[in-house]
Amino acid sequence: MWDYTPIVKDHFLNPRNVGDIPDADAVGEVGSLACGDALKLYLKLDESKDKIVDAKFQTFGCASAIASSSALTEMVKGKNLDEALAISNQDIADFLGGLPEEKMHCSVMGQEALEVAIAKYRGHEAPVHSHDHDHGPAYPDQEGTVVCKCFGITDVFLKKVIETNRLTTPEQVTHFTKAGGGCGGCIPKIKELIDEVMGARPEEPRKRPEKLSNMKKMQLIQEVLERDVRPLLWADGGDLELIDIDGSKVQVAFRKACAGCASSGNTARMVEIKLRDLVAEDIVVEEVPA
Amino acid sequence: MKEIYLDNNATTKVDEAVFEEMRPYFCELYGNPSSMHFFGGQVQGKVTEARGRVATLLGASPEEIVFTACGTESDNAAIRSALEVFPERRHVITSRVEHPAVLTQCRNLTQRGYRVTEIGVDGTGRLDMEELQAAVDDDTAIVSLMWANNETGVIFPVEEAAALAKSKGALFHSDAVQAVGKLPINMADSRIDMLSLSGHKLHAPKGIGVLYLRKGTPFRPFLVGGHQERSRRAGTENAAAIIALGKACELAGQHMDAENTTVKALRDRLQDALMRIIPHARINGGGAERLPNTTSIAFEFVEGEAILMLLSELGICASSGSACTSGSLEPSHVLRAMGVPFTCAHGSIRFSLSRYTTEAEIETVIREMPPIITRLRQMSPFGREFLKEQS
Missing domain, CATH: 3.90.1010.10 (Sufe protein. Chain: A)
Known part of the structure; x- marks a missing residue:
């Protein structure tokens, strides 16, 4: 049970x-x-x-x-x-x-x-794709090509769910989307999608650059937030949004589980440490109300 | 909450008399039946008595009874043995509706280069005998077909199938886990070589099974390393469970008539009433010969797990062919093989009765089931369309 x-x-x-x-x-x-x-x-x-x-x-x-x-x-x-x-x-x-x-x-x-x-x-109705699907499309409004024919699940949809939920195994993907749970023929393709979404990680440890133009600094801050910070928050059902960058002052708003979370102060501190490690030593992170 | 237990094809209550029979063999008479002293010897005496009781129920000789740990072990042992004794034969036949204990093993054999034929069934679950006849050939090592289906109760003509297998020199095995105790079986007058049964389906405890092995049938043991069961199944005997199974088989023989009269009448009362009261329902395998205790009913527009959960709230225990109950995503392979539409398979509920089922319990289910189906149909987009059409 x-x-x-x-x-x-x-x-x-x-x-x-x-x-x-x-x-x-x-x-x-x-x-x-x-x-x-x-x-x-x-x-x-x-x-x-x-x-x-x-x-x-x-x-x-x-x-x-x-x-x-x-x-x-x-x-x-x-x-x-x-x-x-x-x-x-x-x-x-x-x-x-x-x-x-x-x-x-x-x-x-x-x-x-x-x-x-x-x-x-x-009015942004996604184009309806006619699927080669055993029993009608599960998500008729989903774009992309069908990966799982048993349940009519597309690659676009799978990638979204893999990314949002940080899924790492085909079994998890089946639990979350049903894809792969029928004949199982698409499991190799699901593995490829997981590698595509989750596998693209830099191997070498990154270091803080010596010198940064303002423009480069802003780019790097955004990159670090996307690559290193948000996935950590997603793992706990949270998220953040970059509101503004003013010199070394980085304003963020917490979303989802992080919004109103009692420990968001700690989370802001964590973000600050990451940015100081990877962008510039003088960065200050400020939380603005969501 | 007092349970109304209508899931006897999953497992059964251990009969009180069966439990009493096995009780002394844990703390008091705990000797090893193989030991050379009186203390083990008295256990061996009871094991021998149990073997005789099982043999009697099956119309077999005691030496044809091999105790195993479960039905699954018996199924595995039978098929593996056949492949070992006929190494030159590379073909295995089974059906599309077998229990996974047989089906999974057969499907795994394809990876070892075996040809595996899965015989289909018709819309009521009856075996395609013509397909079987065409499939059996000189390369066939074993034909393994269930006696009665666990989900629908549909009975296969195993004697005819055994005759076809024997005509080409193949061995014939039947998974009779659901049939033993409900249908009369007489191996003395049969062409079946091997047969599996499971204790906990007939009011004995879990963890005990039997492989019936016809005298003279070539056999290679699955478990080796001891002389027990005449070296056909090594490992210290599960004496208490064997003794329990003996008693359970004796009782099953005594209650066989009741299974086919009293229990069957209650089953018929249940399915007739539900079919009369609830529109858009159908009996899976309704047109075929079935076990007297089993009925599988498909309720359209609703999903089985939701039905089971609502039944469970009322203390009613049943089972479902729906995908969601098992953790798999496709509905039951049995219902799909029968061509039951997906729309029905997802909402299929199996009720399986026993000699303990009472009329009052059946009346309760007849009273509680219709509002559950209506409630879920009102919640379902498909059910609502149907209810609208109706009114």
Whole structure:
């Protein structure tokens, strides 16, 4: 039996916001009967058409799929569209107190439905690709070429999930996306994608440069944040955004799990040490409110 | 919460009488049956008695009974042995709906250069006998086919299949784990060479199995390093479990009629009522001859794990052919081999009864199941469309 947390059980047994919104502003649909789970998400926006005032869902799937959908609707209410888009599948899993790794694809499905709904509403509908897929595309709005034919999963989508969740094995990729869980024929390709996304790491230890122009300094700060800092935060479900660089003063805002985290002061200090090590000794990191 | 246990194809309750029979063989009569003293000798006496009881249930001779640790070991031992005794034969036949204990081993053999044929089944789960007839040839070392399917209960014509295998000189093995104790078996009047059974499917404890090995069948042991079981299975006998299995087989013989009358009537009552009350449901393998205790019902538009979780909240234990329950992502290979549409396979629930199942329990399930299906259908985008059409 799956080791579901009490929150997962609660959201499964007493799901919030089941149903539909007849005059919804945005609707996102992912999955199919054949795949074993599917989610239809409805969003209602306020008059300014920015803030989500209501969310409802219909889900076909297992207990964790239903719980993830219920959690998602609770999480997006009251958020504006950009804030909603910042919700990652890990955020959904965290909201539920965690999901068994084999069930992470349920949280990915929630995140995906949200993304599809908002993209459609904004009119950036991704081109629909006709997939050579056994039982209909799981994510019909996903660009790219199909890697997993059993579940209709594309390389673009896989790369995104690998990067967001820092996945390192094909097994993890299957748990998060289902890809590779059918016939298994695409597992070598999944390995390649993991290497492509995760493997591109510099081998040699890097040193602080002797001299830096202002321009170079700004570039390097951005590079270090992208390559060395953000992946560390992602591992804990957090993130940061670079707000401004003024000489040696670097302003950052913490996002996701880091936002409002009691130890964000320590995190800011960690960022500062990294930047001092790799960019310039006099760097000062300042946290600005998210 | 008192459980309503309808998952007897997964495992069964150890019968109280079986437990009493084995109880002294842990702390008091703990001797090794092979020892040359009275203390071991009295255990050996009970093991011999147990062997006789198992043989009686199978219509076999006691020396044809080899005790193993589980059904899976018996299956593995049978297939491996056949390949060793016929090194020149490089073909193995099984079915697409076998238990993984057989199927995985056969599929692994392809990597060792064997030709493996998996015989298909029709929409009700019946074996394609024509395909089998065409597949058996002089190169076939072993044909391994289950007696009854664990998911659907569908029964295979193993005697006919054994005759086909024998006509080409191949050995025939049957995984009868689900059949023993539910269907009359008489090996004295059979062409089957090897047969597997598992104790915990018939009210004995887990960790004890049997490989029936017909007298004169060439055999190479899977476990070596001891003279136990006439050197056909080395390792100190699991005496207490063997003694328990003996008792369980004796009781199974006594309850065989009840399995096919009382238990079957309860199973029929359950499936008939659910099929009548719940629209868009179908019985997997409904048209075929099936075990008296098993029914697998597909409920469209809903997912099996969610059904099981809601049943479990009420103390009702069943099982599912859905992908999500097993941690795999594809629904049951058995249902897929039968061509059950994915839409049904994901929502398939197996109820498997036993002689302990009561009428009151069945009535509870008949009462609780329909609202669970309705609740999940109302939550499901596909179910809602269907409910709308209905109203």
